[in-house]
Amino acid sequence: MRPLALFVLVAGLPAWAGGDAPASPAAPAEPFAFADFTWLNGNSRQKDALLDSKYFTGEFRADMNLVYDFNHPQDHTLVGSSELGRTTEVQVQQLGLGGDFHWENVRGRIMTQFGMYSTMTPRNDASPSKGQWQTDNAYRYISEAYGGYHWDALHGVNLDAGIFMSYIGLFSYYNFDNWAYQPSYVSSNTPWFFNGLRLQVFPSDRLKLELWLINGWQSYNMLNNTPGIGASLNWRPTGSVNLISNNYFIGADTLGNQKRTRRHTDNSLQWKYWERPDRLVTRMAATFTFDLGDEQGGGVSRSGTATAPKQYFAGWMLYNRFWFGERHAVTVGGGAITNPGRYLVLMPPINGATAASGTPYFTQNPGDPYHAWDGSVTYDYMPNPFLTLRAEFNRRGASVPYFAGPGGVTPPGGNQGAPGSAVPGWAPDLKKTESRMTLAMLVKF
Template structure:
């Protein structure tokens, strides 16, 4: 444990924003204390990250107060509704290659979440449901559900976060939680209300949204958070084999205008049925607010930069490549620039990025004939060394009339080195899916293209 802690500290101080989802704070509110300490008691330490306003961060809610707050429970409600116009016009209305969107040319409830945070006498807990398309899209990207009995993909499908824990008043706070929590890989939040853009680039969209296991949060100061994770695996409800995933995170906010994160998946064995193949991943971000003039028409500007690198080794794959073990790695980056106008009532975000992922082990499986991460499909293989390079760019406009709603319009252009995006013929056989998920259908093939352009209109609500 000591070696792991030192590794996280060393890596994190060298590189970088806040974890996906709502902030986890280690001060009195997180502990569930109902009142300040009495006379003669030790003074409370400064609450982490409360020394400045960080609502400008990508991946963090812009709200400063909750309307549903009581002494024991802080409630939360989220609604994410969208309409996507795909210029490829897939006849089956299916969007491929996205964790955030699944259907085109229709109005859909992408996510509806109800829940909140329980807090009392140092005991803490969080529950947030997930209904809408997220309830099926998120579990289908977890291949671990094929191992063993009891269908965890169904058991957890309506839950995005569910954990209990305990808080200690040590340093500036120490929390131990067990359950399903956000993954912290990829800067963007799982919840689109918190983000600068609706469709994140591949670095975020193709990396985990959740972990299932244990996490230990330590706040040495009100500007620094360290985390250790022991999880079932890489975005998985179960273990893929017999080895847990080990990871760690560092979040450092030295000033009100700078946020740095380093998230590191130190070791996992996350290829179903291949115990010899291991995985590592590092995800690092920096966010900088370099302009802030509240009275000016253009009142704020900030940027974020994220870079990732990972690999898989053993079991027929290697980082550098060999005749019997082709290259298997993930390298990617994404850059976003945000402008706020008219007292933060309007905002424009420009961004995009690129990835290279030989072996395609993190590329989202297109749902061809009902294919899932478990089934795979011969129409889009994921063999060691299979090439995959992709890029994307986006322009996002937000109208923010108050802190509880966002009206969003976004244009995306994506490209890949191999046919990947749904074309006009779609990815569903005539009459619907046939045979086993992902299997071949005689006389039929999916219509896959190398490019895709689309327009997304969304209404996002949070209380």
Template sequence: MRARIAELEAQLKAQAGVKDNAMTVDAAAQLQASRQALLASGASTTTKALSSPSVASTPAAEPALASTTPTATTPTVDKMTPFADADWTWLNGSPRTKDFPLATKYFTPEIRVDTNYNLDLNHPADDTINGSSEIFRAQEVQLEQFGVGGDLLVDHVHARLMTQFGMYSVTTPRNDASVGRGQWQLNNAYRYLAEAYGGYHWDKMHGINLDAGIFMSYIGLFSYYNFDNWAYQPSFVSSNTPWFFNGVRGQFFITQHLKLEPWFINGWQSYARFNTKPGLGGQIKWTPNNFINVISNNYGYGEDDLNIHGRTRFHTDDSVEVKYYDHPENLISKMAFSLTGDAGCEQGSGVACTGSANHKVLIPATPTSPAVYYTKQSFLGWMAYDRTWFNKDRYALTVGGGRINNPGRYLVLVPAINGATALTGTAYFPENPGQPYHGTDGTITWDFMPRQFITFRSEYGYRHSDVPYWAGRGGSTPPGGSQNSSIGSPGDFTCTNGSASVDSGVGYSSMPGLTYKQEYAANIAAAKAVCAGVPGYTTLWQPDLRRDEQKFTFAIMVKF
């Protein structure tokens, strides 16, 4: 990195037309900005989101402005800064910005603006889109995120802040059920923070960092920030796995091409612990050459189902990205693909990692324990994307998609029916052990990128599930209800007379002796009987849920 800074210094002197060791004020300021840019970009780890600067430098370690420098033609290669010997802006999940016009010696600001319009061909009456962690409203222009923050780096100490004003500040916290345990309204305390952490750097090996706070999770390859990604709506493997962690991480850059990153966190995308155990995990990132990126994320130990003690979650997420064509002088300038595979399960308290996903297995009673039903609770999925860049990377076409199988639905997003959240759940889409869910999706994405700081995106997406899940024309809000609040408990069935609705007072009941279809039918029948006995509300309201969804997304995304 010092060699690269020296090269920049020589170039700036040549451009300024000065001799010996003299430099203009403007050139000196530009050099300081370049130093900060190198720290921010060269040390970043490109995974599900951009990390903070991974290599810090003390002022004493920086070369003085009046130093002896090589000629501008002297080739220099950074052999120390992690992953800095190649251009990794082509990666899915990594921003393509290479310049930092607002950078100063100690602080690199970052500004993100993401606005979208979604044309849902199901045309839900209440404009609510279900089952996504990126797309939430139909037929409206919505601000996804306005983020302001940046990276601070002074004397081996670094910090990062990124806000999330807009849809993210509401939709991301609603998928965290851990806030239901204990006090202090953590979903409100953290809702406007996408990233907020600080830490320290040691000049050992190729760098060691220790950070604490809210940081990106890395699971699922895609970035939390849509600007960084090849597609706007990622497949299930990414959209249904964590975007952030709250805890402590270490980053050990063993070589310039290998990083080990352990995590000690509260839980699986959670502001708090779900029960009594923290989550443990980590990432391995390896770049054997300048056109291959390999990432492995692994998680375990945590108990991540609210108020269910003894049920432990395991998960592995593994990706490879390959750039197989790179000729910037041609009309087709680059081509690359990514392949991701995920597998996981939950074990204990009525569920098991093995067995049948279609049957409830009765474990007979013993003298020391009662009889119990066990069902398979697992996650298996994959996604693949191929991207082609055109005309010096000003245009790009991405085609991709994936599939998941998640019996127990423990990673399927709770649809926003009558104001339901991950904490409340919904009787209309139960997530009891063993409940089946298979999903398939695909997208075609076209990007226009006239400058490195902006992307105009157009995307067609199709999603399918084997059970009704996506919002249909009837929508997800009961008659007479407000899109900003629920009628009674969101976890209960709702009764209606066609123009107004009321809470039935009954939720979903697990019936171990029945199959899943029989169980759901029995619950619907019981709810109808209850509603028939409520004066003035003789009908059970049901949301309009479909097995298929098609939509067009148009977005303008800016990053400085």
């Protein structure tokens, strides 16, 4: 025994007073911090927050686009996209200001949405037509708004209340974070936001579990008298693999039909299978997503009967991205869906139609057939972590006339009568296919 340690022992002091102190219990590892996941589709490629401080981490996003539609709709209206609304014009798709508040264990987030998103997102929600207070107007300039609390248990536990992003469909609501501008139908036709409660539990630094109690399937209000219930699992076993399973267990999401219930499962694999910084192609990664869902009761069924037609959703999408250094990338991909009853198909804005109004020109009756497919090629130039210049070609098709043709979807002289109503002597010009080019400038700080 060393003399100093013997003196410490005799003096009754802790044995480590003259030597090495015992190690303090290690703090739990921060979730998903064990590897660099900036390669993921739906995740920002930025490694550091530029506008960070002790109490607030600021965020600014700007998304501008120009679309050339080879169908040449005379009213410049694009149909069937939750990301794009106008053609042959420069448009501000989304401008967001906000960020994250954090003090001790209290947390909060606010992000605004100005531009086309503030009109296009609310019109796809039928719930504001139930009751009063015009919630589509109250919420239209907000994409995220929640407050919550963090517990230092396991590797973290969070409880948030408000409007938060949905993970269903893999792609982010914000195009800067994505590999492509126009995602395939599986993503574009599934929820971008939820309004309610979210419980996040991190059992380890590689696993996140979530439980949702929400007003419904991308709905500001509750369409009937049944809340939506869902859950999510995100597991990243290595820095090259990401597995996601999102599940919507039950919800009554058809306006005025509380007997009709909805289920949905959304599952994705992301795999980075090549990382060679010294090669021409420095990185390659792929994503595969498949979704299944159905509605039952209230006049419909999963398999279809004489009195209850088929009402289900099945779809997939596959993307592959190639990086050439950190400034250039090319993404190819596409997918397909089948959705009898069309309950997840975006309502074409014919004569101002919304999800609440519907339109006689594109019915959503039980069992109405709908099959669609798409493919895209995307080129990104990323001169620094804050800017993406994107060029993309899309080709889309459907089994029924759906996309705007040369005559457009707006009656002569503008919308007439109630939204979505029939106009005597006029019909929209709808086509089964569409090709377009998109140029976009995406900024994020």
